Amino acid sequence: MEQPKKEVRYVGVKENLLFGLANGGQCFSYGMFSGSYLSLFFVKVFGIPTGAVATMLLILGIWDTVNDPIMGGIVDKTRTRYGKLRPWLLFVPIPLAVSTILFWGGPLLLQNTRELTVKIVYMYISYLLWEFFYTLGDVPYWSLSAALSPSPSDRTRAIATARFLSGLIGGIATVIMLPVMIDLSNTGKISWSLKEVFACCGVISAVFIVGLFSLAGLFVKERVVQQVEETSFFDAFRFLGKNKPLLLIILSNVLGTVSAVAGVFGAFYYTEVLNLMSWNSVVSLVGGLGGLVGMATIALVKKRFDNRQLMILNKVIPAILGTLAFFAGSRRYDVWYIVIPIIAAKNILCGVFDAYNSVVSTEIIGDTVDYMEWKTGIRNEGMAFSVLTFVGKLQGRLSTSLGTALLPVIGYFVTEQLKPDGTTVTVSRCTEAFGQPTQFWLWAFFTVFPAITSLLSIIPFRFYTLRGDKMREIRAEMKERRLALAAEATTNGGTSDEGR
Amino acid sequence: MKEDKTCPACGGKLSLFYLKQTCPHCGVNLLTYNAEARLEQDAQKAAQEVEALWNRLRRLDKAHLIEKHYQKKGKPFPWEAAEEKPAETDE
Ligand SMILES: [Zn+2]
Numbered sequence: 393m394e395q396p397k398k399e400v401r402y403v404g405v406k407e408n409l410l411f412g413l414a415n416g417g418q419c420f421s422y423g424m425f426s427g428s429y430l431s432l433f434f435v436k437v438f439g440i441p442t443g444a445v446a447t448m449l450l451i452l453g454i455w456d457t458v459n460d461p462i463m464g465g466i467v468d469k470t471r472t473r474y475g476k477l478r479p480w481l482l483f484v485p486i487p488l489a490v491s492t493i494l495f496w497g498g499p500l501l502l503q504n505t506r507e508l509t510v511k512i513v514y515m516y517i518s519y520l521l522w523e524f525f526y527t528l529g530d531v532p533y534w535s536l537s538a539a540l541s542p543s544p545s546d547r548t549r550a551i552a553t554a555r556f557l558s559g560l561i562g563g564i565a566t567v568i569m570l571p572v573m574i575d576l577s578n579t580g581k582i583s584w585s586l587k588e589v590f591a592c593c594g595v596i597s598a599v600f601i602v603g604l605f606s607l608a609g610l611f612v613k614e615r616v617v618q619q620v621e622e623t624s625f626f627d628a629f630r631f632l633g634k635n636k637p638l639l640l641i642i643l644s645n646v647l648g649t650v651s652a653v654a655g656v657f658g659a660f661y662y663t664e665v666l667n668l669m670s671w672n673s674v675v676s677l678v679g680g681l682g683g684l685v686g687m688a689t690i691a692l693v694k695k696r697f698d699n700r701q702l703m704i705l706n707k708v709i710p711a712i713l714g715t716l717a718f719f720a721g722s723r724r725y726d727v728w729y730i731v732i733p734i735i736a737a738k739n740i741l742c743g744v745f746d747a748y749n750s751v752v753s754t755e756i757i758g759d760t761v762d763y764m765e766w767k768t769g770i771r772n773e774g775m776a777f778s779v780l781t782f783v784g785k786l787q788g789r790l791s792t793s794l795g796t797a798l799l800p801v802i803g804y805f806v807t808e809q810l811k812p813d814g815t816t817v818t819v820s821r822c823t824e825a826f827g828q829p830t831q832f833w834l835w836a837f838f839t840v841f842p843a844i845t846s847l848l849s850i851i852p853f854r855f856y857t858l859r860g861d862k863m864r865e866i867r868a869e870m871k872e873r874r875l876a877l878a879a880e881a882t883t884n885g886g887t888s889d890e891g892r
Numbered sequence: 893m894k895e896d897k898t899c900p901a902c903g904g905k906l907s908l909f910y911l912k913q914t915c916p917h918c919g920v921n922l923l924t925y926n927a928e929a930r931l932e933q934d935a936q937k938a939a940q941e942v943e944a945l946w947n948r949l950r951r952l953d954k955a956h957l958i959e960k961h962y963q964k965k966g967k968p969f970p971w972e973a974a975e976e977k978p979a980e981t982d983e
Binding site for chain 1 (some may be wrong): 896901906910911913920922923924925926927928934936938939940941942945
């Protein structure tokens, strides 16, 4: 049996844990923004009309998407003695915490303001500020996952720890803190108004940002050393076009949109066919168990497969599981005691591969950064990681609107209405399509279609050249180069600013 | 961290807010100077931490399950890994 040589571990137990905790703090505060609480907050708590809120979310949503690569370019241009990512991670927590408090504390601060215009302007500015600092922290954070060590196993461990802890800590905000506090306020168990509840949660978020997110900048080192010269802002965009493996990953994500659209359809399965939304949380909790197994076994799996193989495997196996689940329940898809065990079993198994995917899909971005450094001498973590979040956000927006628009094709008619009190109400009607009831199609879209269409996104990996042996070759050569660079800087001291 | 306060090459003082990559006193590149030695230090520190973690687990493991597992596989115990420290990575 071939035994791969053990890599040197540079990132200690503590540093790894601190890197993960930082993501936990970040996701705790992000949770409040991403959930359905945002529109509740604007409409019910702040008292802004739904139309103005929808317009703001659309406009700033577009800005939120396009500004990622801009931040990436700024980060890549940064050169300091602390590295290029850490300065941002050291700087961002304080303004991010302040803007978080300003955002959620808005209704309390403007309590005596009657003018709607003032409130709307405040909403735009505070959201813009928060989003700006959040991105300015998010891009360097994920870039750090590739820069904290030249050893791939250090990176795997760091990303897995971060994903695990952010799931754990990040969930507290939206699953426990907000619902409980809102309930307590609504039932009069605490004498706080919703304004005070949100302001308080904002302060708690800020504490998590300063207490946890700042740990990344304070205690995690950049070990993959940058070359001296500054690159220009536009260079980062130019190099993007040369990074073929990264372009293939982006293409793979774009092809994944088809599957994401199918997933939008599936989301209606619980309410329309089973008539029970709460199954959603029960079954996804079970899926979380699979995720735990995945995080625990990723290091073992990575000994056997390289990242390219894992990217393919992570799609193929869930596709098989989804197909099996579809046929297992295809006759009785509306009977909960038959369907729920099937879905639970599928979710546990798929949860394992989802966990692998969440780690490997981040790690391969680092691989492409290493590759580009090997090829051109320049590392572009900022650009590489921000392009991925850019595509992810774009895909999310596109698939939701596309999916909702296509629903009538399967005979499902749904209108979503935002009520004046900020809650959304869905009015829906199931008919039939292609000789089958709509419910049947929802079951298919819940199980087999997203799984099968996700196979599209493995096509680009056929042309992806960064296999395990190639990456080992690149890393060995990069190590030589770094040794040479370090030796040079160490011996001829003052005259280290030679041209390349 | 003390390494952030002085230049590793000339020992000159550096302000915490001095951000440039090169030392203002001797012009050495602060990021690449002695980078390999610092990496080596980090590797040693990490190995010690891993060893300490294993030893802690070992104390919790009253039934000696970990010990038995490694004995059966004929592999060295993970808490001894730090001693025969791998100085080389290359195959
Ligand atoms: Zn000096």
